[in-house]
Amino acid sequence: MAKNLKMKAARALMDLSQKELAEAVHVSRQTINAIEKGDYNPTIKLCRAICRVLGKGLDELFWEDDEDESGEGGVKRGSI
Amino acid sequence: MKRQEEEKLYEQKKCGRKGILMRLCRESVLDEMQEQKLLHIEKNSFWFLYGMLFLVILIQISMGGRLREAGAEMVCFMAVSVFMVFSCLRQGIWDRRLRADWKTNLRVSCVSAFIVALCSFLGIPRRNLSTEMFIGVTIMCVIITYVVTFAVLCICSHFYRKRKEALENGEDD
Numbered sequence: 114m115a116k117n118l119k120m121k122a123a124r125a126l127m128d129l130s131q132k133e134l135a136e137a138v139h140v141s142r143q144t145i146n147a148i149e150k151g152d153y154n155p156t157i158k159l160c161r162a163i164c165r166v167l168g169k170g171l172d173e174l175f176w177e178d179d180e181d182e183s184g185e186g187g188v189k190r191g192s193i
Numbered sequence: 194m195k196r197q198e199e200e201k202l203y204e205q206k207k208c209g210r211k212g213i214l215m216r217l218c219r220e221s222v223l224d225e226m227q228e229q230k231l232l233h234i235e236k237n238s239f240w241f242l243y244g245m246l247f248l249v250i251l252i253q254i255s256m257g258g259r260l261r262e263a264g265a266e267m268v269c270f271m272a273v274s275v276f277m278v279f280s281c282l283r284q285g286i287w288d289r290r291l292r293a294d295w296k297t298n299l300r301v302s303c304v305s306a307f308i309v310a311l312c313s314f315l316g317i318p319r320r321n322l323s324t325e326m327f328i329g330v331t332i333m334c335v336i337i338t339y340v341v342t343f344a345v346l347c348i349c350s351h352f353y354r355k356r357k358e359a360l361e362n363g364e365d366d
Contacts, residue, residue, distance in 0.1 A: 140224035152228050 120174045121149045123167040131143035138162040246270050255315070278349060285357040295348035298343055306339040 124134055135142040138159065147153035147161075153162070160175050167174065167192070223231060248268060255261040289291040291301075313331040322330065 141227060144224050144226040147226060156225055159225060 114154065115148050115177065116151045117174070120167070122161065123169050123174060124149075127167060129167075134163070134166060137166045237254040243270075243273065246273075251312070282349065282352050282356055285353065285360045287350070287353050293353050295347070298346040298350060301346055302339050302343040305342040306335045310335045 121171065124131070127136075131145045132142045135145045136146075139162075144153065144155075144159075148155050150161075164171055164174055170189060221228065247270065250263045250266050250270060266358070281287070291297045310331060313327075313334060
């Protein structure tokens, strides 16, 4: 799975650490870290919670262009 | 955050001390990724335990023990196996890779008969039998295992197909 740089950038833009974002969406820091590294594919519920905290839309953070989809399990438009 | 605290307070008033304890016992403190990792660990542990239990039964019998001596292990093994089969059938699940057809049933029955034959020739149930008698008993065991396994698989696959059909053709909510 590709790294989620959009989420990392949005988090940095809001000046939030991984721990702060994790606390805001009620998960552990390792989960946020795994999502950003592309090691974990979050559920739609968690995606929405992250989007709400970062003030972004699902497409902006979790939409992958064709060239980015270098692995299985990425959130695709059809699956939302 | 304030709303959550209010909800918590309301819950505390509603449930009392005992209710809070019960709620704490039920609630998971893991997030979704940790939950998935724990499930993965539990899955690996289960298959390890399942394999070890099977091995223990084989070793106990091969060391000259009677079937009765491995009874407790066998009961546990069978109970877990039956539970797993029924749970899968209820959910309309057969296998990750195998299809529920007669070809699969034939192949799996062949494998189980082969395992029984192998166990016989390795001398697991051999007890003061002449060679002719031993070969006869082994052939009988192999045939019985093959037929019983095939019959059980056919019955299970029949129920699986019916259950899957019922689940697939259920009404929309």
